[in-house]
Amino acid sequence: MRIDWQGEVLQSERPRLLSYTFHMEISEEHRRDQPSRVTFELQPMGSIVKLTLIHDDFGSEKPTFETTRHGWPAIMSSLKSLLETGSPLPFQGLGFGPSNKAPGRL
Numbered sequence: 001m002r003i004d005w006q007g008e009v010l011q012s013e014r015p016r017l018l019s020y021t022f023h024m025e026i027s028e029e030h031r032r033d034q035p036s037r038v039t040f041e042l043q044p045m046g047s048i049v050k051l052t053l054i055h056d057d058f059g060s061e062k063p064t065f066e067t068t069r070h071g072w073p074a075i076m077s078s079l080k081s082l083l084e085t086g087s088p089l090p091f092q093g094l095g096f097g098p099s100n101k102a103p104g105r106l
Helices: 028-032 063-085
Strands: 009-013 017-022 036-045 048-056
Touching: 009 063, 017 028, 028 063, 036 063, 048 063
Parallel strands: none
Antiparallel strands: 009 017, 017 036, 036 048
């Protein structure tokens, strides 16, 4: 099994906040980067909920920064589509995302 990233929970305030370290392991360059931090915050706003995603604490514009700055917009757009329509966006071409293949099939 390939591990793409690892992390440790830094803060959890259910159901409002989740923050964790994020250390990509997809290449030797990424493994050399220091872990960054990902935070999700939910804020009730009347009948809706605002989701804020912050990915910070990068040492500089290293490989992890370059990889994730393109990935998060796709992931968040897919989440929005899933919540609005019941179906996520098909973005397997980026190298991640839900698979159209049946479980157990390659």
